[in-house]
Amino acid sequence: GATAMAKEKHKDIVNVSHRGASGHAPEHTIKAYKMGEKMHGDYIEIDLQMTKDGKLIAMHDEKVDRTTNGTGLVKDYTLEEIKQLDAGSWFNEAYPEYAKPKYEGLKVPTLEEVFKKFGKNKRYYIETKSPEVYPGMEKELLRLVNKYDINKKTLLVQSFSSLSLKTMHELDPSINLVQLLSYKSNAVITDAEIAAIKEYAIGVGPNHTYLNKEYVQKVVNSGLEIHPYTVNEKERMNQLIDWGVTGMFTNFPDRLHEVKKGK
Numbered sequence: 001g002a003t004a005m006a007k008e009k010h011k012d013i014v015n016v017s018h019r020g021a022s023g024h025a026p027e028h029t030i031k032a033y034k035m036g037e038k039m040h041g042d043y044i045e046i047d048l049q050m051t052k053d054g055k056l057i058a059m060h061d062e063k064v065d066r067t068t069n070g071t072g073l074v075k076d077y078t079l080e081e082i083k084q085l086d087a088g089s090w091f092n093e094a095y096p097e098y099a100k101p102k103y104e105g106l107k108v109p110t111l112e113e114v115f116k117k118f119g120k121n122k123r124y125y126i127e128t129k130s131p132e133v134y135p136g137m138e139k140e141l142l143r144l145v146n147k148y149d150i151n152k153k154t155l156l157v158q159s160f161s162s163l164s165l166k167t168m169h170e171l172d173p174s175i176n177l178v179q180l181l182s183y184k185s186n187a188v189i190t191d192a193e194i195a196a197i198k199e200y201a202i203g204v205g206p207n208h209t210y211l212n213k214e215y216v217q218k219v220v221n222s223g224l225e226i227h228p229y230t231v232n233e234k235e236r237m238n239q240l241i242d243w244g245v246t247g248m249f250t251n252f253p254d255r256l257h258e259v260k261k262g263k
């Protein structure tokens with residue numbers, strides 16, 4: 001019956017720990033990624049920026065200001081300089097209800113460190129951020145994926161930049177890609193847009209705010225995955241699952257886990 005179907009639907013939803021379990025711990029730290037694992041996130045979401053000396057690091061913003069005690073652009077920092085920064089204390093100040101002394105002084109991880117820590121069979125959902133600022137970042141990402149023998153069956157690469165995704169696709173067509181999308185009002189997608197995305201990607205990641213049932217069903221019926229971001233409330237998680245999304249990004253993978261269990 002309908003209830004059994006609904007439960008069936010809930011079971012396979014891909015739970016993506018957005019910047020790690022970033023509702024609970026400072027985003028893009030090893031601690032946040034570990035917490036994501038513990039809270040049953042299937043994937044670790046990693047945003048990439050590149051240092052002055054060409055190292056890929058896990059950070060959302062082009063500037064270090066919001067998530068560290070430093071100031072200025074990542075591209076003006078060497079990795080050694082980035083490693084001097086405190087990537088945890090800001091969180092304790094911003095979210096006193098989630099603050100923990102052990103977050104003080106956490107370091108910004110490199111992608112290489114994340115791969116070493118979590119291994120080749122971990123599911124990674126990696127975003128090329130500001131690819132126009134960092135020429136060659138796709139090539140460097142692929143080099144590390146190959147160096148650490150990352151399982152390509154459980155790897156997803158995402159970007160707002162279709163150019164960056166097409167570059168990845170040309171470098172290695174076996175890498176599964178997700179086109180990120182951002183809507184500022186009621187989300188609409190045409191057959192032509194879907195067809196164009198299907199040329200290189202296996203799914204789309206739209207912001208969830210302006211989605212509707214028709215949009216979700218159109219995308220799913222086309223054979224593309226749909227992973228909206230960033231969904232933190234259980235009621236909305238349930239609604240999106242009812243509409244047919246195949247996964248979602250959340251700062252609270254524990255909440256999505258409960259929703260999947262029908263709690």
Ligand code: G3P
Binds near residue numbers: 229
């Ligand atoms: O990657 C999905 C979502 O994270 C995109 O937005 O700004 O949080 O990277 P942003």
Ligand code: CA
Binds near residue numbers: 045046127
């Ligand atoms: Ca992201």
